[in-house]
Amino acid sequence: xxxxxxxxxxxxxxxxxxxxxxxxxxxxxxxxxxxxxxxxxxxxxxxxxxxxxxxxxxxxxxxxxxxxxxxxxxxxxxxxxxxxxxxxxxxxxxxxxxxxxxxxxxxxxxxxxxxxxxxxxxxxxxxxxxxxxxxxxxxxxxxxxxxxxxxxxxxxxxxxxxxxxxxxxxxxxxxxxxxxxxxxxxxxxxxxxxxxxxxxxxxxxxxxxxxxxxxxxxxxxxxxxxxxxxxxxxxxxxxxxxxxxxxxxxxxxxxxxxxxxxxxxxxxxxxxxxxxxxxxxxxxxxxxxxxxxxxxxxxxxxxxxxxxxxxxxxxxxxxxxxxxxxxxxxxxxxxxxxxxxxxxxxxxxxxxxxxxxxxxxxxxxxxxxxxxxxxxxxxxxxxxxxxxxxxxxxxxxxxxxxxxxxxxxxxxxxxxxxxxxxxxxxxxxxxxxxxxxxxxxxxxxxxxxxxxxxxxxxxxxxxxxxxxxxxxxxxxxxxxxxxxxxxxxxxxxxxxxxxxxxxxxxxxxxxxxxxxxxxxxxxxxxxxxxxxxxxxxxxxxxxxxxxxxxxxxxxxxxxxxxxxxxxxxxxxxxxxx
Amino acid sequence: xxxxxxxxxxxxxxxxxxxxxxxxxxxxxxxxxxxxxxxxxxxxxxxxxxxxxxxxxxxxxxxxxxxxxxxxxxxxxxxxxxxxxxxxxxxxxxxxxxxxxxxxxxxxxxxxxxxxxxxxxxxxxxxxxxxxxxxxxxxxxxxxxxxxxxxxxxxxxxxxxxxxxxxxxxxxxxxxxxxxxxxxxxxxxxxxxxxxxxxxxxxxxxxxxxxxxxxxxxxxxxxxxxxxxxxxxxxxxxxxxxxxxx
Numbered sequence: 153x154x155x156x157x158x159x160x161x162x163x164x165x166x167x168x169x170x171x172x173x174x175x176x177x178x179x180x181x182x183x184x185x186x187x188x189x190x191x192x193x194x195x196x197x198x199x200x201x202x203x204x205x206x207x208x209x210x211x212x213x214x215x216x217x218x219x220x221x222x223x224x225x226x227x228x229x230x231x232x233x234x235x236x237x238x239x240x241x242x243x244x245x246x247x248x249x250x251x252x253x254x255x256x257x258x259x260x261x262x263x264x265x266x267x268x269x270x271x272x273x274x275x276x277x278x279x280x281x282x283x284x285x286x287x288x289x290x291x292x293x294x295x296x297x298x299x300x301x302x303x304x305x306x307x308x309x310x311x312x313x314x315x316x317x318x319x320x321x322x323x324x325x326x327x328x329x330x331x332x333x334x335x336x337x338x339x340x341x342x343x344x345x346x347x348x349x350x351x352x353x354x355x356x357x358x359x360x361x362x363x364x365x366x367x368x369x370x371x372x373x374x375x376x377x378x379x380x381x382x383x384x385x386x387x388x389x390x391x392x393x394x395x396x397x398x399x400x401x402x403x404x405x406x407x408x409x410x411x412x413x414x415x416x417x418x419x420x421x422x423x424x425x426x427x428x429x430x431x432x433x434x435x436x437x438x439x440x441x442x443x444x445x446x447x448x449x450x451x452x453x454x455x456x457x458x459x460x461x462x463x464x465x466x467x468x469x470x471x472x473x474x475x476x477x478x479x480x481x482x483x484x485x486x487x488x489x490x491x492x493x494x495x496x497x498x499x500x501x502x503x504x505x506x507x508x509x510x511x512x513x514x515x516x517x518x519x520x521x522x523x524x525x526x527x528x529x530x531x532x533x534x535x536x537x538x539x540x541x542x543x544x545x546x547x548x549x550x551x552x553x554x555x556x557x558x559x560x561x562x563x564x565x566x567x568x569x570x571x572x573x574x575x576x577x578x579x580x581x582x583x584x585x586x587x588x589x590x591x592x593x594x595x596x597x598x599x600x601x602x603x604x605x606x607x608x609x610x611x612x613x614x615x616x617x618x619x620x621x622x623x624x625x626x627x628x629x630x631x632x633x634x635x636x637x638x639x640x641x642x643x644x645x646x647x648x649x650x651x652x653x654x655x656x657x658x659x660x661x662x663x664x665x666x667x668x669x670x671x672x673x674x675x676x677x678x679x680x681x682x683x684x685x686x687x688x689x690x691x692x693x694x695x696x697x698x699x700x701x702x703x704x705x706x707x708x709x710x711x712x713x714x715x716x717x718x719x720x721x722x723x724x725x726x727x728x729x
Numbered sequence: 730x731x732x733x734x735x736x737x738x739x740x741x742x743x744x745x746x747x748x749x750x751x752x753x754x755x756x757x758x759x760x761x762x763x764x765x766x767x768x769x770x771x772x773x774x775x776x777x778x779x780x781x782x783x784x785x786x787x788x789x790x791x792x793x794x795x796x797x798x799x800x801x802x803x804x805x806x807x808x809x810x811x812x813x814x815x816x817x818x819x820x821x822x823x824x825x826x827x828x829x830x831x832x833x834x835x836x837x838x839x840x841x842x843x844x845x846x847x848x849x850x851x852x853x854x855x856x857x858x859x860x861x862x863x864x865x866x867x868x869x870x871x872x873x874x875x876x877x878x879x880x881x882x883x884x885x886x887x888x889x890x891x892x893x894x895x896x897x898x899x900x901x902x903x904x905x906x907x908x909x910x911x912x913x914x915x916x917x918x919x920x921x922x923x924x925x926x927x928x929x930x931x932x933x934x935x936x937x938x939x940x941x942x943x944x945x946x947x948x949x950x951x952x953x954x955x956x957x958x959x960x961x962x963x964x965x966x967x968x969x970x971x972x973x974x975x
Contacts, residue, residue, distance in 0.1 A: 198873055199788040257855060260847035262862050269856035305846035335827050364782040398759020404785045486804050596771040640776025644828040647775030
């Protein structure tokens with residue numbers, strides 16, 4: 153029995169779970185509106201996965217291509233998403249992104265410049281015009297550092313290396329969160345009027361991924377367990393270019409910017425194979441197309457020595473490459489002994505991003521649970537069936553701000569909810585169980601097996617048979633996870649922490665697999681070898697997932713009709729000169 | 730090809746007590762120290778405490794001391810180390826140990842709060858040339874790995890955490906001072922609370938920076954020169970008095 157004295161309690165108007173771009177932007181907005189805000193994050197402040205984003209921020213600022221406008225950005229986003237996007241989110245995103253970029257600059261962010269002294273923008277896959285505001289190949293670092301500095305200057309409370317394991321409820325409302333400190337293992341109760349989930353993606357469920365240690369989908373799992381709806385879970389993006397060799401760096405991102413700056417893909421015959429798969433856009437086709445192309449080339453025996461494709465930018469001047477892509481240069485030099493100014497890199501698909509997530513309302517980020525909001529990768533809708541590069545960093549700012557604002561507005565009229573001791577006790581007991589077991593399996597072994605199942609059975613190309621087998625395997629893994637054992641104490645014990653992360657990963661892996669099994673068509677990032685065509689029927693609906701009793705239940709969401717003016721924009725055609 | 734095995738001698742313990750424990754780890758092609766640590770966690774010591782995140786030298790989480798040298802474990806190649814003797818892997822020395830390889834780096838976040846944030850000059854036009862932002866962009870590559878803080882003798886040996894902000898925060902201050910549109914003056918802060926005077930240009934910070942930021946030459950020395958201009962140069966003081974400029 154956990155006595156009240158055995159955990160600390162903190163009360164806030166708005167609790168933000170996750171300190172990446174979306175979480176920090178939400179925190180800043182809520183603070184600016186006058187709310188008392190706490191940010192809880194699993195890693196140290198400033199080290200969230202946002203830090204890895206390399207390409208840039210998509211915004212129709214028309215600094216380089218004067219013909220650019222929000223309508224074209226909207227159209228590009230909808231086309232990239234194979235028209236399954238939440239069109240209202242796509243509209244808001246395209247309209248508001250330029251302001252969010254200017255705001256970031258006013259807070260101290262320093263982008264690369266044009267000859268006129270404006271923010272420089274570069275080309276990227278699926279974008280008609282040069283739209284990506286960037287600084288070298290470290291735009292994510294620039295963004296998170298700027299937001300971190302701003303938040304600190306405004307005075308938010310940060311609970312670093314503190315992991316939430318459950319959302320607490322007061323009836324149908326969310327009331328707060330149960331968490332543990334990584335350092336000591338002691339427990340914390342957060343009591344809040346509104347909660348914003350901004351915990352990022354789920355890549356760690358796959359073996360080959362670009363995602364960081366912390367990307368285990370905690371926030372989505374928390375929301376699901378609390379009764380909120382998920383959406384579009386079948387749409388998982390495999391970025392075409394991750395490193396493939398040596399084994400330790402398999403999956404690490406090779407930014408699309410390499411292709412944006414002129415990099416060319418070739419197979420082992422020296423052919424520029426994208427001419428076959430997308431003759432118009434070649435290397436700057438959308439990620440789903442390029443991933444499938446590389447996968448096919450390798451499958452048909454034209455791959456590189458370690459099972460990938462060759463990406464070559466050595467035809468550009470060496471100091472241009474070192475200036476525009478410094479971290480790529482270092483990454484390959486130090487970790488793979490390859491000098492990208494002299495020869496090609498070996499690259500292959502890597503699990504990178506999930507378009508699906510918590511189902512939210514477009515304007516506010518409000519989930520299906522009152523008081524629970526979501527933004528960033530953890531939220532679904534903006535990107536539809538496939539995300540364009542550069543649209544994530546802009547997503548974080550646009551919808552991070554809106555979620556923070558809406559959370560504050562909700563908190564203004566909501567009473568402070570009650571924290572239920574029985575829920576706290578249940579959380580604590582479940583948390584300590586793996587440590588109390590004297591025998592049982594290691595969480596590392598279960599995680600490794602999970603990664604194998606998802607990598608082999610729920611990858612780029614899916615079949616009915618593979619997906620059904622995956623569900624059986626996931627079921628077995630869940631049984632194993634129920635008896636998992638953590639050795640050692642509560643003090644900074646990564647094995648014990650993995651027991652929690654494993655639960656999130658298993659839940660979301662099941663969600664992805666079920667949704668993939670149900671959608672019998674190929675669209676965007678979701679490819680079914682047994683249903684290789686796009687189906688108009690399926691194009692009219694998204695798939696939701698919700699917990700009913702103890703069962704993960706799928707339901708269909710009919711798409712709302714797009715207003716005439718947006719339809720008009722979609723039918724227009726603009727091209728870059 | 731015969732499989733190579735390496736011995737990692739890893740610190741296990743906390744702030745009060747601890748010892749080095751040897752682990753045998755099979756070496757795979759291109760392996761880095763962090764891979765070896767993960768192998769130990771998965772097969773031998775599931776509670777080995779280590780902080781890591783991206784494994785691509787971008788987040789600055791996995792700082793440690795390998796064979797006595799402060800470095801990021803994710804970019805330290807095993808084949809760059811002598812494998813015929815134990816490889817020591819110890820936590821950063823300048824910070825209190827939480828457990829094993831994890832240290833308490835919270836002091837850094839406290840120091841950060843002392844620095845005047847970015848303050849654009851009122852009415853400034855938001856245009857900047859690439860040439861004007863180049864040197865600040867170098868500073869903003871910092872991934873806050875705190876290796877420079879860890880190695881600086883003022884903090885590491887003399888523990889002057891109350892008086893001295895450390896190289897990371899001189900880089901941050903330099904980035905703000907040299908931002909083309911910033912209007913604040915952080916010279917009094919540098920001289921006083923941040924204690925830049927304690928730096929005697931030993932340059933160990935520059936040696937360990939994984940982003941190759943020229944900390945001493947490009948950040949600290951120019952800041953020291955500004956201080957000299959503002960507080961110690963009799964000629965500029967006279968000029969200022971005559972013309973009433975800042």
